[in-house]
Amino acid sequence: MTVDLTTRRPPARDTAVALSGVAKTFGTGAGAVTALHGIDLTVGDGEFVCVLGASGCGKSTLLNLLAGLDAPTSGTVAVGAPRPSFMFQEAALMPWLTALRNVELPLQLAGHGRAARRARAEELLALVRLEGLGAKRPHELSGGMRQRVSLARALAAATGLGDAPGAGGLLLMDEPFAALDAITRDVLQGELLRVWRATGTTVVFVTHDVREAVRLAERVVLLSSRPGTVVREWTVPAGGHDTEARTALHDDITGRLRQVITSHAA
Numbered sequence: 543m544t545v546d547l548t549t550r551r552p553p554a555r556d557t558a559v560a561l562s563g564v565a566k567t568f569g570t571g572a573g574a575v576t577a578l579h580g581i582d583l584t585v586g587d588g589e590f591v592c593v594l595g596a597s598g599c600g601k602s603t604l605l606n607l608l609a610g611l612d613a614p615t616s617g618t619v620a621v622g623a624p625r626p627s628f629m630f631q632e633a634a635l636m637p638w639l640t641a642l643r644n645v646e647l648p649l650q651l652a653g654h655g656r657a658a659r660r661a662r663a664e665e666l667l668a669l670v671r672l673e674g675l676g677a678k679r680p681h682e683l684s685g686g687m688r689q690r691v692s693l694a695r696a697l698a699a700a701t702g703l704g705d706a707p708g709a710g711g712l713l714l715m716d717e718p719f720a721a722l723d724a725i726t727r728d729v730l731q732g733e734l735l736r737v738w739r740a741t742g743t744t745v746v747f748v749t750h751d752v753r754e755a756v757r758l759a760e761r762v763v764l765l766s767s768r769p770g771t772v773v774r775e776w777t778v779p780a781g782g783h784d785t786e787a788r789t790a791l792h793d794d795i796t797g798r799l800r801q802v803i804t805s806h807a808a
């Protein structure tokens with residue numbers, strides 16, 4: 543991957559991600575689309591941030607900039623992790639590989655030896671509660687199980703063998719549970735929180751679901767549409783599922799999101 547050093551540099555210590563004055567415009571002239579404008583956003587090491595917004599507000603564009611898959615038109619993107627990893631709505635597993643080999647793949651591509659990568663892949667499968675299922679191929683697993691494999695693979699990509707100092711890594715998640723049924727989604731949200739706490743990974747999680755954002759995040763960042771810009775941020779009170787404070791926060795964020803959508807539609 544080619545990285546433009548004028549727009550991408552190491553962030554200050556203890557900061558996993560720092561965006562400053564970031565804008566992204568696709569195309570030129572009359573057909574140009576400004577997807578993001580004036581984005582200032584900092585994510586601390588090990589923090590869990592949800593980016594919330596209506597369809598088309600630039601959430602995926604933002605993740606692509608963080609992953610280094612695209613460069614901003616202006617502003618700076620600073621990402622500390624050497625290899626941020628992605629998790630999408632579809633598990634996108636290699637159908638001909640077993641679950642274990644799917645998790646091993648990023649470690650293999652990173653040049654790790656067979657024994658070490660196998661041990662790490664088994665450890666990560668156990669972390670996502672798929673111990674003993676490593677020999678299954680994707681079509682033999684449920685949708686929820688496939689997303690667990692995908693999570694283990696993303697952790698392998700983000701953290702390598704997990705033995706480097708500060709190897710928590712950066713996980714970029716683009717609506718990873720949106721295609722799952724409500725019960726499986728609820729279970730996997732809980733699992734993600736457990737895995738995040740166990741690994742110290744920094745997570746930037748994109749969603750359009752306020753309830754999901756409030757359940758998962760330590761901080762919620764609301765983006766407006768066209769161009770996407772940060773409207774407001776909220777710190778989520780600690781203390782688990784659906785406490786009074788969280789319910790009030792959910793209502794407040796929903797109100798603001800509605801305003802953003804209505805003003806855009808007007």
Ligand SMILES: Nc1ncnc2c1ncn2[C@@H]1O[C@H](COP(=O)(O)OP(=O)(O)OP(=O)(O)O)[C@@H](O)[C@H]1O
Nearest residue numbers: 568569575577595596597598599600601602603604
């Ligand atoms: N490669 C591209 N070329 C031209 N326009 C693009 C490109 N990628 C995104 N856009 C435009 O930029 C805007 C933001 O798109 P983006 O996919 O980032 O939004 P999103 O919030 O992730 O949407 P959704 O929730 O529907 O996935 C949209 O208007 C989209 O049409």
